[in-house]
């Protein structure tokens with residue numbers, strides 16, 4: 001129930017803030033967000049048209065944002081033709097002033113109501129009482145702090161969405177865009193309502209609480225002067241807006257009072273009615289995992305519904321003014337105002353990198369799929385209004401970079417939200433871009449000169465030391481390996497740990513990687529290089545059972561595989577040779593993954609070009625690039641699109657493979673799995689007999705690339721029966737888990753993974769971080785699957 | 794449209810824990826009557842030879858509406874795969890009648906049950922072109938904001954659908 005406060009600044013403050021959230025809000029948020037996420041998986045799975053829908057939705061948004069100015073004119077004409085008004089508000093103050101004005105005009109202010117409704121109003125509250133507004137949940141009005149503005153203008157505002165109402169009573173802020181009060185437990189709500197309202201009846205159970213809220217808010221709705229709603233979508237052509245809810249309050253707020261004000265960001269406009277279909281079909285699926293929400297209200301206001309007068313003898317159907325035979329003092333026409341909010345959006349539209357944010361339909365799937373969000377909730381992410389997932393883009397666009405800064409750190413770039421997003425927004429990329437912009441604005445740190453020589457990167461001087469260190473980790477790894485084992489020994493001494501913690505923020509509770517004296521590249525050369533590898537692959541081919549392909553592979557020795565866990569690199573080499581494929585392990589430049597995760601876009605860009613230059617000849621020669629570390633493969637398959645010319649990007653992407661995916665391809669081409677180190681013998685080959693049970697954690701980016709399947713298939717063919725983890729991320733995510741302020745969050749997320757796999761005798765993981773995390777939590781070795789499969793020799 | 798569209802509609806409704814019955818026009822009034830909790834309000838039904846039961850007040854005041862336990866409305870069409878009924882905002886008050894009372898009884902012609910959302914949108918396009926408003930109502934009003942799933946928040950906590958078979 002913590003209030004969102006000023007973002008804590010120092011590492012200690014951040015750590016304390018996160019610890020507090022883990023303790024107070026974490027459990028409630030986890031329960032709800034992870035179950036919505038699980039339901040989303042199920043319903044996505046059951047929807048055969050899902051991918052088409054996502055593409056359709058994306059295309060509609062791209063087109064709509066492209067021609068936004070003309071859509072604004074179209075909707076203005078349509079709404080005016082229906083009898084309503086459109087107002088385009090530049091910013092929060094403009095929008096708030098307009099709404100306050102509308103309320104004033106419709107509550108016996110300067111433009112008094114007609115007799116019938118005036119009687120009605122006076123019957124339910126005193127004549128001099130404040131005008132009242134009922135609201136249906138709307139993040140857009142949160143963005144502009146409409147409630148505060150109206151209250152300052154003397155208006156009573158009542159939130160009617162139960163979650164929003166709880167927040168209003170608690171004087172708290174939303175923690176999630178769809179489930180704003182997700183961070184409250186039922187017990188806390190009971191306490192809150194009892195304290196505030198002292199109800200006659202018990203309000204212990206969810207049913208009792210709901211009934212109390214229904215009765216209380218029902219009265220507020222019936223007596224309100226104006227109803228305010230958001231709008232999930234606005235159809236420009238017809239002036240129809242879609243409101244998606246489960247409770248039914250949006251419709252009640254829209255049609256019960258005579259006056260309806262809808263407030264929507266300009267990005268909510270879509271051209272035609274048929275454009276609405278994919279969104280109606282997909283929004284509840286992505287938001288809560290429901291096939292469709294209970295109410296999709298599509299209003300073309302002012303609607304024909306009769307206005308409702310309570311405590312009046314008039315039948316409701318007689319209040320309509322369209323029928324000329326009605327009494328002259330029948331209620332006036334319904335009044336409708338559509339407020340379209342700019343507040344930075346038109347500028348976002350011009351910003352190549354932030355523009356995509358405007359495609360967002362605010363379903364919250366990105367938050368639900370985020371392991372860190374599940375652990376701390378939106379209040380851990382900072383930001384004035386929006387939280388989790390796409391919030392960085394929104395906050396940077398509507399409230400400015402400062403508001404986005406704190407949240408940005410909690411995005412580990414795991415990419416699991418990419419699969420969740422119904423409009424296919426590359427959310428991690430937006431986070432990277434904003435992180436880069438924030439980096440550039442930061443003050444130059446005191447230790448700068450210490451690393452400048454050590455870490456020559458393409459960034460300006462303002463970058464913080466920890467980021468610079470992690471962004472240039474390869475240089476440090478090279479030096480540490482060259483001086484191992486002394487460097488390992490020194491790094492592990494208490495004074496060194498204290499220094500690392502103070503200067504680089506590396507938590508001293510975290511085990512440091514142990515650097516090998518002999519790198520993978522050196523090992524490979526020492527055993528005879530490509531010549532020896534060709535010979536071995538040839539011998540294997542002569543013995544038979546190898547793949548029916550003439551391939552040669554280049555194994556990418558990423559920093560970790562090259563200097564730390566050389567065993568998995570060696571296992572990869574032996575496996576490929578055994579299956580008949582000769583391997584090279586050249587000393588390639590870094591992929592750019594490390595600087596990318598620190599938001600050092602220029603450095604990553606430069607490294608990508610350098611990498612391409614170094615690998616081009618191998619690709620020209622038809623060699624395959626085989627990658628052990630999934631996050632590097634993700635750089636080749638995803639981010640390189642941003643760095644390389646299209647043709648170069650496509651060449652790298654189309655010719656690079658995750659190591660188990662590559663092995664899968666070889667098995668598909670006739671290689672014999674029994675050449676490998678197998679599990680239960682009886683199960684090798686067809687995977688029908690029961691295999692040896694193992695637990696497998698795939699790595700977040702590997703799953704986003706759809707590469708969990710091939711590893712599972714290979715394991716099954718080799719006589720194992722793998723079960724997979726359901727958590728989205730291990731929580732360590734490269735450098736993230738090393739950082740002092742995030743250590744506990746990382747371990748909380750890791751604990752959830754560990755508890756899923758701990759009962760298995762053998763646990764394997766594809767990623768470096770995942771392996772490290774699991775090894776420290778389970779206190780046993782967690783190898784890469786390729787180490788399990790590689791022939792022992 | 795598949796031949797068993799209505800069957801599929803019924804299965805969707807069962808999954809949503811919505812009551813569903815089929816009836817001929819001749820039996821409709823009686824069937825509706827058996828679904829009511831009194832007091833009941835409603836709007837005139839636009840189906841030939843089908844009348845609201847006498848116990849349904851089709852000319853309610855605002856307070857009748859607020860006190861009613863059942864609201865009976867026609868549905869303009871229905872979507873089988875989702876178990877959705879499409880309720881129009883009409884001057885007769887379909888919208889508040891379907892929304893305020895705790896129980897909603899929707900009457901839909903079998904011929905107006907369409908297969909999927911695509912077919913539903915074809916119907917919508919003409920409605921919106923005419924400036925109409927429609928709500929897709931699927932199952933019961935629900936919230937999970939109070940700690941566990943509860944039905945009947947701002948909208949009805951129970952829903953029944955009567956499918957008019959001979960049209």
Ligand code: SF4
Nearest residue numbers: 360361363364366421
């Ligand atoms: S970015 Fe995508 S997943 Fe996240 S809220 Fe927006 S639409 Fe939903």
